[in-house]
Amino acid sequence: MENLDFINKLRNSGLRPTKQRIKICEALFNTDKTFHFTVNDLAEIMQKNFNEKISLATLYNTVHAFKKKGYVKEISLGNDKSYFDTNVSFHHHFFDIRTNELTDINSNEIELKNIPNPPKGKSIKEIDVVINVENDSQ
Amino acid sequence: MENLDFINKLRNSGLRPTKQRIKICEALFNTDKTFHFTVNDLAEIMQKNFNEKISLATLYNTVHAFKKKGYVKEISLGNDKSYFDTNVSFHHHFFDIRTNELTDINSNEIELKNIPNPPKGKSIKEIDVVINVENDSQ
DNA sequence: TATTTAGTTTATAATTAATCTAAAGTAGAA
DNA sequence: TTCTACTTTAGATTAATTATAAACTAAATA
Ligand SMILES: [Mn+2]
Ligand SMILES: [Mn+2]
Ligand SMILES: [Zn+2]
Ligand SMILES: [Zn+2]
Numbered sequence: 001m002e003n004l005d006f007i008n009k010l011r012n013s014g015l016r017p018t019k020q021r022i023k024i025c026e027a028l029f030n031t032d033k034t035f036h037f038t039v040n041d042l043a044e045i046m047q048k049n050f051n052e053k054i055s056l057a058t059l060y061n062t063v064h065a066f067k068k069k070g071y072v073k074e075i076s077l078g079n080d081k082s083y084f085d086t087n088v089s090f091h092h093h094f095f096d097i098r099t100n101e102l103t104d105i106n107s108n109e110i111e112l113k114n115i116p117n118p119p120k121g122k123s124i125k126e127i128d129v130v131i132n133v134e135n136d137s138q
Numbered sequence: 139m140e141n142l143d144f145i146n147k148l149r150n151s152g153l154r155p156t157k158q159r160i161k162i163c164e165a166l167f168n169t170d171k172t173f174h175f176t177v178n179d180l181a182e183i184m185q186k187n188f189n190e191k192i193s194l195a196t197l198y199n200t201v202h203a204f205k206k207k208g209y210v211k212e213i214s215l216g217n218d219k220s221y222f223d224t225n226v227s228f229h230h231h232f233f234d235i236r237t238n239e240l241t242d243i244n245s246n247e248i249e250l251k252n253i254p255n256p257p258k259g260k261s262i263k264e265i266d267v268v269i270n271v272e273n274d275s276q
Numbered sequence: 277t278a279t280t281t282a283g284t285t286t287a288t289a290a291t292t293a294a295t296c297t298a299a300a301g302t303a304g305a306a
Numbered sequence: 307t308t309c310t311a312c313t314t315t316a317g318a319t320t321a322a323t324t325a326t327a328a329a330c331t332a333a334a335t336a
Binding site for chain 2: 075116119131137
């Protein structure tokens with residue numbers, strides 16, 4: 001994706017294409033593969049790979065704005081920090097409870113049969129399957 | 139369960155049956171139904187229903203000790219706080235993303251087919267299915 | 277282009293869940 | 307009863323996240 005595409009993507013989302021947001025788009029969406037990150041990870045990526053010191057407040061703001069637009073997903077884990085995912089398709093995860101490493105599982109690799117009806121008056125927004133793993137040796 | 143059963147349960151687990159732990163056992167395990175709670179919820183339960191002011195440090199210590207012994211389970215959610223479950227059987231959850239309410243799903247109500255092989259050298263510790271729901275109206 | 281405006285960034289403070297510390301208390305062994 | 311290790315606790319600390327409010331800037335308007 002070109003820099004200009006990000007500018008349009010932001011404008012079309014009602015988000016002003018600021019210097020910071022464009023760089024964050026590059027970091028998140030200008031990659032071969034999707035990936036998982038915490039906001040702190042992103043701060044380091046911006047610093048180390050892009051030489052951009054963007055404040056944590058802005059990173060939180062932006063990541064949440066992107067989440068609202070559906071450009072990233074937040075992943076539910078028992079950890080005390082929040083993970084985000086640039087893979088916004090429906091999929092699941094292995095989660096290494098020692099290293100906190102996340103690995104994608106394609107949605108067609110797990111078959112969920114007989115999804116029960118939600119409590120009355122409620123409807124399903126999302127289904128998350130997390131397979132917690134750890135090293136054999138331990 | 140009788141008070142003495144909890145004392146034995148604690149002793150057999152290598153945990154001294156202190157006044158605080160016995161009361162916490164009553165609160166957690168002397169109920170018709172299993173339930174979900176945060177450590178803060180538990181603090182309120184001890185205060186309101188048992189007239190026991192137990193320090194948060196002790197509640198955290200005890201809940202984690204009980205988790206290690208398999209008497210409670212910790213539930214993975216995208217929330218910023220940790221939930222515990224007195225239902226330690228294998229089961230899944232509806233999670234209301236507005237009210238943070240958890241509802242059990244019996245493990246036989248969802249069929250998980252084709253669970254993929256974990257990354258090499260790793261083995262599965264637990265599988266959590268969370269079905270995020272919210273009120274229709276919203 | 278100059279001016280205005282509303283949205284954005286940022287340093288910093290505040291909040292909150294959770295853990296750590298170290299002193300005082302207690303269960304159980306000797 | 308004495309001793310020891312385990313436990314509880316108030317209070318300090320950490321760490322993720324959110325809130326605040328002033329400075330900045332994109333974009334609309336004159
Ligand atoms: Mn959050
Ligand atoms: Mn936290
Ligand atoms: Zn993923
Ligand atoms: Zn449950």
